[in-house]
Amino acid sequence: MLCLTLTGSALRENLKTAVKYRDKADILELRIDLLNRSEYDSAHSFPGLLRNSMKNPPRLICTVRRETDGGKFRGTESERVRLIASLADAPAVPDYIDMEEDFSPDDLTRTLRNKGITIIRSFHDFTGVPIDLTRRINSLTRREDEIPKAAVMPESSAAFLDLIKAYRELGLLRNPRRRKVILLGMGEYGIPTRILAPLLGSWITFCSPPGTEAAPGHADPDLLLDLYRYGSINTETDIFGVIGYPVAHSRSPHFHNPRFRERGRNAVYLPFLVDSVTPFLESAEILNIQGLSVTIPHKKAVIPHISACDDTVRASGACNTMYRSGGAWRGTNTDIPGFLAPLEGITLKNMDTAVIGAGGAARGIIWALIGKGAKVTVYNRTPEKARKAAEELSALGSTEVTGRHLDDLGAGGTPGLIVQCTSVGMHPRISEDPVPGYRFRGSEIVYDIIYTPVKTAFIKRAEKSGCRIITGDSMFTAQAEQQFSLFSGSPS
Ligand code: ATR
Numbered sequence: 001m002l003c004l005t006l007t008g009s010a011l012r013e014n015l016k017t018a019v020k021y022r023d024k025a026d027i028l029e030l031r032i033d034l035l036n037r038s039e040y041d042s043a044h045s046f047p048g049l050l051r052n053s054m055k056n057p058p059r060l061i062c063t064v065r066r067e068t069d070g071g072k073f074r075g076t077e078s079e080r081v082r083l084i085a086s087l088a089d090a091p092a093v094p095d096y097i098d099m100e101e102d103f104s105p106d107d108l109t110r111t112l113r114n115k116g117i118t119i120i121r122s123f124h125d126f127t128g129v130p131i132d133l134t135r136r137i138n139s140l141t142r143r144e145d146e147i148p149k150a151a152v153m154p155e156s157s158a159a160f161l162d163l164i165k166a167y168r169e170l171g172l173l174r175n176p177r178r179r180k181v182i183l184l185g186m187g188e189y190g191i192p193t194r195i196l197a198p199l200l201g202s203w204i205t206f207c208s209p210p211g212t213e214a215a216p217g218h219a220d221p222d223l224l225l226d227l228y229r230y231g232s233i234n235t236e237t238d239i240f241g242v243i244g245y246p247v248a249h250s251r252s253p254h255f256h257n258p259r260f261r262e263r264g265r266n267a268v269y270l271p272f273l274v275d276s277v278t279p280f281l282e283s284a285e286i287l288n289i290q291g292l293s294v295t296i297p298h299k300k301a302v303i304p305h306i307s308a309c310d311d312t313v314r315a316s317g318a319c320n321t322m323y324r325s326g327g328a329w330r331g332t333n334t335d336i337p338g339f340l341a342p343l344e345g346i347t348l349k350n351m352d353t354a355v356i357g358a359g360g361a362a363r364g365i366i367w368a369l370i371g372k373g374a375k376v377t378v379y380n381r382t383p384e385k386a387r388k389a390a391e392e393l394s395a396l397g398s399t400e401v402t403g404r405h406l407d408d409l410g411a412g413g414t415p416g417l418i419v420q421c422t423s424v425g426m427h428p429r430i431s432e433d434p435v436p437g438y439r440f441r442g443s444e445i446v447y448d449i450i451y452t453p454v455k456t457a458f459i460k461r462a463e464k465s466g467c468r469i470i471t472g473d474s475m476f477t478a479q480a481e482q483q484f485s486l487f488s489g490s491p492s
Helices: 011-022 035-053 077-089 106-114 132-139 156-171 187-195 221-227 253-262 276-288 311-316 333-345 361-369 385-392 459-466 472-488
Strands: 002-006 026-030 057-065 096-100 118-125 149-152 182-187 204-205 238-244 267-273 289-294 320-326 328-332 354-357 376-382 401-405 416-422 445-448 468-470
Touching: 002 011, 002 221, 011 035, 026 035, 035 057, 035 077, 057 221, 077 096, 077 106, 096 445, 106 118, 118 376, 132 149, 149 385, 156 182, 156 187, 156 276, 156 289, 187 204, 187 267, 204 221, 221 253, 238 276, 253 267, 267 311, 276 289, 276 468, 289 472, 311 328, 311 361, 320 472, 333 361, 333 472, 354 361, 361 376, 361 416, 385 401, 401 459, 416 459, 445 459
Parallel strands: 002 026, 002 204, 026 057, 057 096, 096 118, 118 149, 149 182, 238 267, 238 289, 354 376, 354 416, 376 401, 416 445, 445 468
Antiparallel strands: 289 320, 320 328
């Protein structure tokens, strides 16, 4: 279920938000501590206002969160007790009240129960994932009818693994008959737990209207429902995703999720922030993740974890796609066919080509060009690396491959194709050009593999000189299409 947290400072404003998201939220949470102090005294009227403003309103949680638990309530504990008691006294009462584990004046909890209000018993850990998380959740509630809630802060892939293990230990993971527990990870590492709540077994997930994030990692309800199809995620959903560090700006979720939707496939594709591949891949086993796009800086680190890698991985020393076959991981590098796709129709055989860069991305591209019979010169800031890449990769083909210093580009004649494979010019350093001294003749085809921005400073300069240009977004799309075929088990 999806809970929309109302974060406005005035009740009227929150009511407007509630009406706006009426069809999207299953539950609303009024954060009384986020209201202006002057509104505290009328907070008890909110359940009634909600019922008067719409037919069958969503259920309501009321929360008065203290600063120590990540909230904004600055009053005394007795003020807080009075505020909560006033909610129980009103003619219309909320369905749930969130109370921290150490807050339980007996009289008050009895009064709440007598009014039919269910208590959500919560704890927050903003410093990590407690080692005894499972035990703490199991001992959180005082009575059967209370709902335990824990929000913890995984700040590494190892902590993410601890959190995933807790869902399993609590018998919540992919279990359609689980009990009501709310367990969520905060922060960027926790985002997948918020999206996967129905699969992991968290009774609800929290979201807040765009720009008003009530807790670290809260998602926008439209993104959850439209991009991630939160309403369709269940215990049977197949999980795919992209791993990287950073990963938040990856375009891959926007590419794969709509395609899974078009195919009617019960699958979701998520961004996973990963600082260390080994613990993450252990989580991937527990979650039974079916496929992963791999991005910077993990393309090399995943290789030892893969049972079978193809030639694209061996040649480039990099793997950008992991997919399951017979339970085991297979690895490929779709950047290579993705790179070649926009060059279709161009005769590369015997063409003089220049590759700028000698890193993992460049190696895959050099290998692809050799495979097409092109003559390749590798230009790199560190020429020894260019020569090493040339030497190693020339053994794989029958054409000439040489390595030179970056400043030599153009010295031996004008290449037919120049491929830019370094990170120079990538967002945010968009004014940088890897070869500012090189004069384009206009006859070169110029290809930059960077796609943020779509037109780099280097590409803009080539375009101005009359060169035919190929931007990184066409390579991105082509490699992602290849990935989707592998993920979906059918041609895209
Ligand atoms: P990737 O796997 O993405 O290719 P990499 O292996 O770190 O990343 O390689 C980065 C490439 O960009 C290298 O060729 C690097 O040149 P060096 O080998 O001399 O380090 C190149 N590169 C990075 N920053 C550069 C810069 N400011 N100017 C020129 N080349 C640069």
